[in-house]
Amino acid sequence: MDEPINLVLFSGTDDRLQAAAVLAAGAAALGKPVNIFLQYWALDAFRADRIAHDHGLAPEAGVAGRNAVDNLRTAGQASWADTLRQAKELGGVDIQACSLSMDLLRLNESELDPLVDGVEGVTAFYLNAGEGQLVFI
Amino acid sequence: MPTTEITTTVDAKGLSCPMPIVRTAQAMKPLPSGVLVEVLATDPGSVKDFAAWCRSTGNELIEQSVDGPVYRFIIRRK
Numbered sequence: 001m002d003e004p005i006n007l008v009l010f011s012g013t014d015d016r017l018q019a020a021a022v023l024a025a026g027a028a029a030l031g032k033p034v035n036i037f038l039q040y041w042a043l044d045a046f047r048a049d050r051i052a053h054d055h056g057l058a059p060e061a062g063v064a065g066r067n068a069v070d071n072l073r074t075a076g077q078a079s080w081a082d083t084l085r086q087a088k089e090l091g092g093v094d095i096q097a098c099s100l101s102m103d104l105l106r107l108n109e110s111e112l113d114p115l116v117d118g119v120e121g122v123t124a125f126y127l128n129a130g131e132g133q134l135v136f137i
Numbered sequence: 138m139p140t141t142e143i144t145t146t147v148d149a150k151g152l153s154c155p156m157p158i159v160r161t162a163q164a165m166k167p168l169p170s171g172v173l174v175e176v177l178a179t180d181p182g183s184v185k186d187f188a189a190w191c192r193s194t195g196n197e198l199i200e201q202s203v204d205g206p207v208y209r210f211i212i213r214r215k
Contacts, residue, residue: 026155029162030193077153086159090166 003132004033006125011137012041014055014080015069020137021083028087035132036084037125038116039098042137044105046097051081051113084115094128096120143211144172150179150207157183158190161212165196168214173199176210183208 005027009020020036027034038046045055057066073079078086087093097112097119109119147164149157157178165174176187184201187210191198200211 022155025159029155029158029190072153075153076151078156083156083159086156086163090159090162 002032003130004035004128006035006037006129006132006134008037008039008125008134008136009042010039011058012043012045012055013058015057015061015065016137017042017045017055017080018083021080021087023135023137024093025083025087025090028090028093032092033132034087034093035125035128036093036095037098037120037122038095039101040104043097043101043107043112046095046113046116047107047111048113049111051115052079081113081115088115096125098122098125139171139213140173142173143175144168146175146177148177149183150177152178152180154180154182154186156180158186161187161190162194165212165214170214172214174212174214176212178208178210179206180208183210187212 007020007024009017024034024036045051057069061069095116097116099119099121102119145164145168147161149160152160157176157180161176168174188198191212195215197213198210199213202209
């Protein structure tokens with residue numbers, strides 16, 4: 001059994017979420033289990049009523065970066081949410097909301113997009129992470 | 138004797154990384170072992186990606202070619 005790839009998503013901007021979705025989908029296509037733990041502003045981006053909104057870009061993107069991202073999208077690049085949906089169809093991708101961040105954002109599980117499989121604390125996350133690599137985005 | 142007939146074509150032209158691999162993995166999942174799958178892609182990264190993906194998953198990269206902007210891969214399902 002492969003060790004899982006563990007992605008901790010903290011940032012809620014579309015570029016970072018896209019990069020994370022690409023890493024998750026690539027690992028899923030290789031048949032590796034993927035655990036995704038949503039904290040802070042990344043979790044906010046997974047609210048059912050906001051997931052399709054524009055979440056902006058990291059500050060370093062600037063105007064040129066904004067244009068480059070828009071061009072890729074116009075050329076038909078899948079959104080980060082669609083990329084994650086397809087990764088989940090391959091199986092082995094588990095997305096959990098951080099319970100502390102749920103409290104911070106005053107969210108109920110019913111307000112999250114169905115991409116999110118559940119809510120857990122950091123201890124459960126580490127237990128599932130095992131000896132696998134951990135990436136913070 | 139192994140089959141030489143292409144069972145399925147995955148048209149991943151215009152898709153950016155990692156979608157050509159993801160679509161291929163999805164398409165191959167329900168197929169029986171030994172069948173040939175053709176993949177068409179325009180992502181330049183797909184050359185190294187399909188080689189790495191096949192090595193890691195045990196599927197066999199039978200053939201690869203390029204025709205203008207289109208990369209073509211023939212893969213035998215593990």
